[in-house]
Amino acid sequence: MQGIAEAISLALELVLRADADLLEIVVLSLRVSLTATLTACLIGLPLGALLAVARFPGRQAAIVVVNALMGLPPVVVGLLVYLHLSRAGPLGFLGLLYTPSAMIIAQTILIAPIVTALSRQVLEDLHGEYAEQFRSLCLSRSQMVGALLWDGRFSLMTVALAGFGRAVAEVGAVIVVGGNIDHLTRVMTTAIALETSRGDLALALALGMVLLVIALGVNAAVQGVRINAARHAHV
Amino acid sequence: MFTRPLGALCAALCLAGPAFAQDDRIIVQSTTSTANSGLYDHILPRFEAATGIRVSVVAVGTGQAIRNAENCDGDLLLVHAKPAEEAFVAAGHGSWRRDLMYNDFVIVGPEADPAGIAGTQDAEAALARIAEAGALFASRGDDSGTHKKEMALWSASGVSPEGASGTWYRETGSGMGATLNAAVGMGAYTLTDRASWISYENRQDFAVQVEGDADLFNQYGVIPVSAAHCPSVKAEAAEVFAGWLLSDEGQAAIAGHEVAGQQLFFPNAGAE
Amino acid sequence: MSDAAILPFERAEPSASLPRPIFPLAVRGLALSYGATQVLAGVDLDLGARGCTVVMGPNGAGKSLLLKLLHGLIAPSGGVIDWAGQSPSEVTRRQALVFQRPVLLRRSVGANIDFVLKARGLPRATVRERRTALLAHVGLAEKTDLPARRLSGGEAQRLALARALATEPEVLFLDEPTASLDPASALAIEEIVTRARDLGTRVIFVTHDVGQARRLADDVVFLHRGRVAEHRPAEAFFAAPRSEAAAGYLAGRIVV
Numbered sequence: 124m125q126g127i128a129e130a131i132s133l134a135l136e137l138v139l140r141a142d143a144d145l146l147e148i149v150v151l152s153l154r155v156s157l158t159a160t161l162t163a164c165l166i167g168l169p170l171g172a173l174l175a176v177a178r179f180p181g182r183q184a185a186i187v188v189v190n191a192l193m194g195l196p197p198v199v200v201g202l203l204v205y206l207h208l209s210r211a212g213p214l215g216f217l218g219l220l221y222t223p224s225a226m227i228i229a230q231t232i233l234i235a236p237i238v239t240a241l242s243r244q245v246l247e248d249l250h251g252e253y254a255e256q257f258r259s260l261c262l263s264r265s266q267m268v269g270a271l272l273w274d275g276r277f278s279l280m281t282v283a284l285a286g287f288g289r290a291v292a293e294v295g296a297v298i299v300v301g302g303n304i305d306h307l308t309r310v311m312t313t314a315i316a317l318e319t320s321r322g323d324l325a326l327a328l329a330l331g332m333v334l335l336v337i338a339l340g341v342n343a344a345v346q347g348v349r350i351n352a353a354r355h356a357h358v
Numbered sequence: 359m360f361t362r363p364l365g366a367l368c369a370a371l372c373l374a375g376p377a378f379a380q381d382d383r384i385i386v387q388s389t390t391s392t393a394n395s396g397l398y399d400h401i402l403p404r405f406e407a408a409t410g411i412r413v414s415v416v417a418v419g420t421g422q423a424i425r426n427a428e429n430c431d432g433d434l435l436l437v438h439a440k441p442a443e444e445a446f447v448a449a450g451h452g453s454w455r456r457d458l459m460y461n462d463f464v465i466v467g468p469e470a471d472p473a474g475i476a477g478t479q480d481a482e483a484a485l486a487r488i489a490e491a492g493a494l495f496a497s498r499g500d501d502s503g504t505h506k507k508e509m510a511l512w513s514a515s516g517v518s519p520e521g522a523s524g525t526w527y528r529e530t531g532s533g534m535g536a537t538l539n540a541a542v543g544m545g546a547y548t549l550t551d552r553a554s555w556i557s558y559e560n561r562q563d564f565a566v567q568v569e570g571d572a573d574l575f576n577q578y579g580v581i582p583v584s585a586a587h588c589p590s591v592k593a594e595a596a597e598v599f600a601g602w603l604l605s606d607e608g609q610a611a612i613a614g615h616e617v618a619g620q621q622l623f624f625p626n627a628g629a630e
Numbered sequence: 631m632s633d634a635a636i637l638p639f640e641r642a643e644p645s646a647s648l649p650r651p652i653f654p655l656a657v658r659g660l661a662l663s664y665g666a667t668q669v670l671a672g673v674d675l676d677l678g679a680r681g682c683t684v685v686m687g688p689n690g691a692g693k694s695l696l697l698k699l700l701h702g703l704i705a706p707s708g709g710v711i712d713w714a715g716q717s718p719s720e721v722t723r724r725q726a727l728v729f730q731r732p733v734l735l736r737r738s739v740g741a742n743i744d745f746v747l748k749a750r751g752l753p754r755a756t757v758r759e760r761r762t763a764l765l766a767h768v769g770l771a772e773k774t775d776l777p778a779r780r781l782s783g784g785e786a787q788r789l790a791l792a793r794a795l796a797t798e799p800e801v802l803f804l805d806e807p808t809a810s811l812d813p814a815s816a817l818a819i820e821e822i823v824t825r826a827r828d829l830g831t832r833v834i835f836v837t838h839d840v841g842q843a844r845r846l847a848d849d850v851v852f853l854h855r856g857r858v859a860e861h862r863p864a865e866a867f868f869a870a871p872r873s874e875a876a877a878g879y880l881a882g883r884i885v886v
Binding site for chain 2: 302
Binding site: 252253255256258259260261262266270273274355 | 749
C-alpha cells in the first residue's frame with residue numbers, strides 16, 4: 124500500500140511539474156496509438172461493413188478468422204513486423220525498424236482485426252434493420268456501406284476506442300519493433316517496462332497511472348460526443 | 359453537433375505529423391545491463407556534443423543483440439559474451455572486436471541465506487551448495503551474456519541444473535531487471551552483473567552474497583557491424599563512435615559514470 | 631401520367647425516365663414456401679396502370695409477402711410475375727415501398743430525404759429544392775432539421791412516405807402503413823396517398839382496416855389461404871363479396 128501511495132504522489136509530481144521527458148513520451152504514445160487507430164479504422168471499418176453486407180462463399184470462415192485475429196498476441200505481431208522490417212527482411216530497404224512508423228505499423232496490424240470484427244457485428248445489426256429498405260431503394264453496395272458507416276458512427280466510435288485501448292496499452296509489439304530508444308521510440312508502456320526492470324516500481328506504477336488518466340481522458344471525450352448524440356436521438 | 363469533435367480529432371491526428379524513417383542516427387545493439395544502469399545517458403551527450411553524431415540504443419539480451427546485428431539491424435554491437443562476440447567477427451558479421459570495459463558478476467540472495475554461501479569467494483562452490491541445499495535460484499534462461507556466464511559457472515561446478523528446472527531452479531526467460539524482480543519476489547539467489555545490481559531499486563532484503571572470484575569477471579566488447587556483410591550499415595559513423603569509446607576521452611567518460619557513489623564500469627581498452 | 635405532376639415540382643418527361651411501360655402486371659401461379667410452410671399457393675392477378683388497389687385478407691394470408699414479391703425484394707418459389715415483360719427486380723427502381731414500421735436513417739428529417747435523392751445522383755440544388763417541396767407536401771417542413779428518430783409515429787410514417795415519393799415511383803406499395811397510428815395520423819397518410827393516386831401514381835395498399843379500404847380502394851384483392859379469393863372493383867366487393875371468407879371478414883367474423 125505504501126508503494127501505491129508513493130506512486131500516486133510521484134505521478135502527481137511528474138504531471139504537475141510538466142516533466143519534459145514524460146511529456147515527450149506521452150505525446151509519442153498518443154501519436155503512435157491514435158495514428159494506428161485511425162489507420163486501423165480506415166482499413167477495418169470498410170472491411171467490417173463489407174463483411175456485414177456482402178454474401179459470398181467463405182464469408183463465415185472469414186468472420187471466424189477475423190474474430191480469432193482479435194486475440195493476436197502483441198509480441199507475435201511485433202516479431203512478424205520485425206522480420207519484415209529488419210534489414211535482412213523483405214522490407215528492410217525502407218529503413219523503418221526502430222522508428223515510430225514501425226510502431227504504428229505493428230499497432231495497426233494488432234488492432235485492425237478488432238476494428239473489423241467489432242464493426243462487422245455493429246453494422247450487421249444495423250443492416251438487419253435497414254436491409255429491406257435499402258433493397259427497395261436499389262442502393263449499390265458502396266452506397267449501403269457508406270450509409271451504414273455513417274448511421275453507425277456513434278457505435279463505431281466505441282469500436283475505435285476498443286482498438287485505441289488495446290494499442291495504447293500494449294507493450295509487446297512496440298518494444299520489439301521500436302526498440303524502446305530514449306527520445307525516439309520510447310512510449311508509455313515501454314517506459315513502464317523499463318522502470319519495472321530497473322526495479323523502480325513506484326515510478327513504473329506512476330507512469331501506469333498517467334497512462335490510465337490519458338486513456339480515461341480519451342474515453343471521456345468520446346463518451347461526451349455519444350451523450351450529445353443521444354440527446355439528439357441519433358443513436 | 360457531433361461533427362465538431364470528430365473534426366477536432368482529425369485535426370489532432372494531422373497535427374501529430376508524419377511518422378519519420380531512420381535518419382542519420384546510428385543504432386547500437388546493446389545489453390540491458392549497460393542501458394538500465396544509465397551508462398548511455400551519461401556518455402552519449404558527451405559523444406554527441408563532440409561529433410554531432412546521434413546514437414540510438416536498443417537494449418536487449420546479448421544473444422538477441424547479436425542476432426539483431428546479424429540481421430543488419432544495428433551499426434555497432436556492445437555486449438558481454440566474448441566467445442560469441444569472437445564468433446560474430448569470425449563469421450564476417452563484424453569488422454573487428456576490442457575489449458571496452460569490465461566489471462564483475464555477483465551472486466545476490468536473501469539475507470536469510472538458506473544455502474549458507476555468504477562470504478564465499480568461490481562461485482562454483484557456492485552454486486554447488488545452492489544445488490545441494492535445493493535453495494531457489496532464478497536463472498535468466500534467455501541466452502543473454504549473463505545467462506551464458508551462469509551456464510559456464512554451473513558447468514565448472516559439476517552441477518547441471520536443467521534437470522531441476524521448475525523445482526529449485528527457476529528459468530525466467532526474461533531480462534536482468536525482470537529476473538531480479540522475480541528473484542526478490544521468490545526469495546531466490548540469482549547471478550547479476552554488478553551494474554544492474556547497483557542501479558536496481560527494488561532490493562528489499564537482498565544483498566550480495568558472493569563476489570570477488572576471478573571467474574566472475576565480466577568483459578564488455580565493442581564490434582562495428584561489417585559493411586561487407588551489411589551494406590546498409592552506417593560504417594563510418596559507427597567507426598567514429600567505436601573509436602571514441604576506445605579513446606582516452608571515451609574511456610574517461612565510462613569511468614566517470616557512477617550510481618550511488620560507485621563506479622559501475624571499468625575501462626580497459628588499453629590493456630590489450 | 632401526362633402532365634399530371636404528383637408533386638409540386640417539375641417532373642421529367644415520362645419518355646426520358648421511363649423507357650418502357652411497366653403495366654399491365656400479370657401474375658400467374660405465384661407460390662412462396664418457407665420450408666414446409668406454403669405461404670402463397672398459386673396467386674393469379676392482373677393489374678392495370680391506374681388507381682389504388684387494396685389488398686386485404688386475414689393474418690397470415692401472405693399480403694406483405696405478396697408486396698415484397700411484386701416489388702422484387704424476395705424471390706418466389708414458383709410462378710411468374712410479369713411487369714409488361716420485365717421481372718420484378720428490373721422494375722424495383724421505378725417503385726417504392728412504405729413499410730408498416732418506417733425504417734428511418736439515424737439522421738435529420740431533411741437528410742433522410744436527401745439520402746435517396748443523392749443516391750439517385752441528383753445535383754445538390756435539385757436535392758435541396760425537392761426536399762423542401764416534399765417536406766412541405768407532407769407537413770414536415772418545420773421539422774427539417776430535427777432528428778428523424780425524434781418524430782412521432784404519424785410524423786415518422788409521413789416522412790417515410792415523402793421519402794418513397796422522392797424517387798417519383800410509378801408504383802407505390804404500402805404495407806399496412808397506418809396499422810399502429812391514431813386515426814388522425816392515419817387520415818393524414820390516406821390524404822397523401824390519395825393525392826398521389828389522383829396525380830397518376832399506381833398505389834397498391836395492404837390494410838386490415840375495412841373502413842380505410844372503403845375510403846381508398848378502386849379495386850380490392852382479397853387473399854385467403856395463399857390464393858386470391860376475390861379481385862373486384864371496390865364498390866362491387868364491399869356491396870356483395872362473393873367469397874365466403876371475404877364476406878365473413880367484412881362482417882367482422884374471425885377468418886383463418
